[in-house]
Amino acid sequence: MSETFDKQTRADLFDYLLRLGDDRLILGHRLSEWCGHGPMLEEDIALSNISLDCIGQAISLLKLAGEVEGEGRSEDDLAYFREAIDFRNLMLLEQPNGDFGYTIMRQFLFDVYSFYLYEALQESTFQPLAEIAVKSLKEVRYHLRHSSQWVLRLGDGTEESRQRIQQALDNQWRYVEEMFVLDDIEERLIVENIAADASALQEKWREMVEKIIHQATLQIPGDNIYKTQGSRQGKHSEHLGYLLSEMQILSRSYPDAQW
Amino acid sequence: MEDNAKMEQFQQRIDAGEKIEPKDSMPEKYRKQLIRMISQHAHSEIVGMLPEGNWITRAPSLQRKLSLIAKVQDEAGHGLYLYCAAETLGIDRDELVQQLLDGKAKYSSIFNYPTLTWADIGVIGWLVDGAAIVNQTMLAKASYGPYSRAMIRICKEENFHKRQGMEIVATMAAGVPAQKKMAQDAVNRWWWPSLMMFGPHDSDSPNSGVLLKWKVKTKTNDELRQRFVNLTVPQARAMGLSIPDPNLKYDPETKNWNFGEIDWDEFYQVIKGNGPCNEERIEARRKAHRDGAWVRDAAAAYAAKHADKSNVA
Ligand SMILES: [Fe+2]
Ligand SMILES: [Fe+2]
Numbered sequence: 001m002s003e004t005f006d007k008q009t010r011a012d013l014f015d016y017l018l019r020l021g022d023d024r025l026i027l028g029h030r031l032s033e034w035c036g037h038g039p040m041l042e043e044d045i046a047l048s049n050i051s052l053d054c055i056g057q058a059i060s061l062l063k064l065a066g067e068v069e070g071e072g073r074s075e076d077d078l079a080y081f082r083e084a085i086d087f088r089n090l091m092l093l094e095q096p097n098g099d100f101g102y103t104i105m106r107q108f109l110f111d112v113y114s115f116y117l118y119e120a121l122q123e124s125t126f127q128p129l130a131e132i133a134v135k136s137l138k139e140v141r142y143h144l145r146h147s148s149q150w151v152l153r154l155g156d157g158t159e160e161s162r163q164r165i166q167q168a169l170d171n172q173w174r175y176v177e178e179m180f181v182l183d184d185i186e187e188r189l190i191v192e193n194i195a196a197d198a199s200a201l202q203e204k205w206r207e208m209v210e211k212i213i214h215q216a217t218l219q220i221p222g223d224n225i226y227k228t229q230g231s232r233q234g235k236h237s238e239h240l241g242y243l244l245s246e247m248q249i250l251s252r253s254y255p256d257a258q259w
Numbered sequence: 260m261e262d263n264a265k266m267e268q269f270q271q272r273i274d275a276g277e278k279i280e281p282k283d284s285m286p287e288k289y290r291k292q293l294i295r296m297i298s299q300h301a302h303s304e305i306v307g308m309l310p311e312g313n314w315i316t317r318a319p320s321l322q323r324k325l326s327l328i329a330k331v332q333d334e335a336g337h338g339l340y341l342y343c344a345a346e347t348l349g350i351d352r353d354e355l356v357q358q359l360l361d362g363k364a365k366y367s368s369i370f371n372y373p374t375l376t377w378a379d380i381g382v383i384g385w386l387v388d389g390a391a392i393v394n395q396t397m398l399a400k401a402s403y404g405p406y407s408r409a410m411i412r413i414c415k416e417e418n419f420h421k422r423q424g425m426e427i428v429a430t431m432a433a434g435v436p437a438q439k440k441m442a443q444d445a446v447n448r449w450w451w452p453s454l455m456m457f458g459p460h461d462s463d464s465p466n467s468g469v470l471l472k473w474k475v476k477t478k479t480n481d482e483l484r485q486r487f488v489n490l491t492v493p494q495a496r497a498m499g500l501s502i503p504d505p506n507l508k509y510d511p512e513t514k515n516w517n518f519g520e521i522d523w524d525e526f527y528q529v530i531k532g533n534g535p536c537n538e539e540r541i542e543a544r545r546k547a548h549r550d551g552a553w554v555r556d557a558a559a560a561y562a563a564k565h566a567d568k569s570n571v572a
Contacts, residue, residue, distance in 0.1 A: 032315045032316065032324070033315075035308065035315055035328060035331050036308035036309050036312035037312075037543065037546070038547065039547070039551025040551060040554070041305070041335055041338060043551075043554075045332055045339070048331070049332070052332075055321060059321050059325075080319075100551065100554045153557055153558050154561075157556070158560045160553050161554070246316050247317065250319035250377055251319055254435060257319075259319035259320050
């Protein structure tokens with residue numbers, strides 16, 4: 001499969017798979033921080049489930065990234081032995097959990113994106129990626145149901161919950177643009193029908209987000225705010241470094257050990 | 260049902276090995292003892308999520324991370340399942356949770372000890388889930404139907420946790436010197452608290468008599484503790500780990516591993532609230548409850564609004 005790619009495509013695809021894998025690894029890690037601390041037992045279980053799915057998808061994607069790279073790096077090598085500047089996840093996903101409303105809104109905005117992205121990736125000409133997309137889409141459908149139901153409950157719940165979830169949306173709006181910005185790497189892969197054209201998903205994304213947000217009696221923030229950029233090229237917020245230092249502590253301390 | 264004839268009838272059912280179901284008549288004391296036991300058990304599952312959850316973000320590989328999240332999630336499921344079993348006795352979950360938050364309800368003292376290294380995650384699975392299995396295998400035969408069925412289901416998962424824990428410990432015990440040291444240190448710290456999980460000696464156990472009579476329990480604390488030691492010592496040896504008890508000695512006649520005396524002072528201190536993590540554990544539960552109040556209120560308000568709408572329509 002990947003042996004037939006030229007050097008440029010191989011490098012592009014490696015980077016693209018890191019973007020996909022890191023999104024899910026970092027989000028799954030953040031979600032796992034809720035385990036044992038949720039607002040109700042049922043949510044401890046639900047958030048753990050979503051976390052497990054995200055990390056499971058990250059394992060498949062990073063494993064594939066390592067194979068494409070061809071340098072013998074495993075999914076664990078990629079997760080535990082890279083620096084923040086080498087991570088390719090969206091800045092939104094590394095943000096601290098905040099309150100339950102913040103976590104739910106982040107999840108919702110990402111789930112809608114992830115849903116349409118996987119839908120498109122099912123058609124990827126890179127078969128192993130298309131297979132991961134087919135399998136993951138089923139999981140994301142459930143995640144999206146969970147997060148959108150909570151957006152509705154919190155938006156249309158009490159005055160306090162409406163304020164909190166609106167606050168989360170206002171705060172996170174600056175991070176969403178990055179989902180749809182293409183760079184040379186993605187553009188080249190789109191031409192080869194390997195990557196999904198994220199810029200083409202923005203309209204559908206916005207439509208679904210608006211529908212749920214309005215149904216939840218919330219307001220879509222104005223677009224005249226500063227939009228973050230660059231996390232796909234490794235320009236992150238300071239939060240990622242702390243997340244990684246916690247996540248990587250054991251592997252980094254004992255690089256020769258098996259666990 | 261407190262008159263003697265009815266009590267006798269109840270005892271006859273117990274002696275005949277019948278299961279008592281929620282709608283059956285039962286002595287008030289039986290009901291109270293079961294609520295106490297089942298709710299303590301449920302609280303233990305929930306508080307037990309904390310020491311292990313402490314290492315989720317630091318798990319040393321992606322697979323270990325998945326397994327640990329799944330394990331802690333299982334414990335949440337056990338808690339939920341046990342609260343439901345308690346509810347069949349006519350008390351609701353909110354009231355039981357409130358008792359825990361108010362410091363009025365007990366939970367297993369083992370979870371008041373800290374998890375200091377990754378080896379603790381392995382050793383908890385091996386020893387703590389292992390001890391729980393010995394206890395729960397007995398409780399799976401308990402006379403109260405819903406409790407017995409909950410135990411059968413939960414025990415299957417605990418067995419999986421134990422295997423997973425032993426695998427972590429075995430890997431570390433065969434690993435680099437720093438890992439071996441962590442593994443042995445974790446055994447040294449968790450061994451005695453694990454033995455304490457079975458409770459006081461039978462002679463000092465105030466509830467044992469009546470629980471045995473009503474077949475809620477079918478074995479004594481000391482019998483269960485001995486069974487656990489007999490099972491565990493050979494496992495430790497196979498992994499090249501030592502048990503921190505100079506008095507541990509095999510008796511070929513009884514086929515038991517005799518062991519030294521538990522530090523009962525420590526046992527009662529931790530129960531009284533003076534263990535290393537009692538305050539942190541309860542405070543973590545209180546914080547989750549406090550921080551989640553607005554979420555639960557919102558869910559209730561939303562449900563009420565939309566129930567109204569559907570009624571009108
Ligand atoms: Fe459990
Ligand atoms: Fe367990």
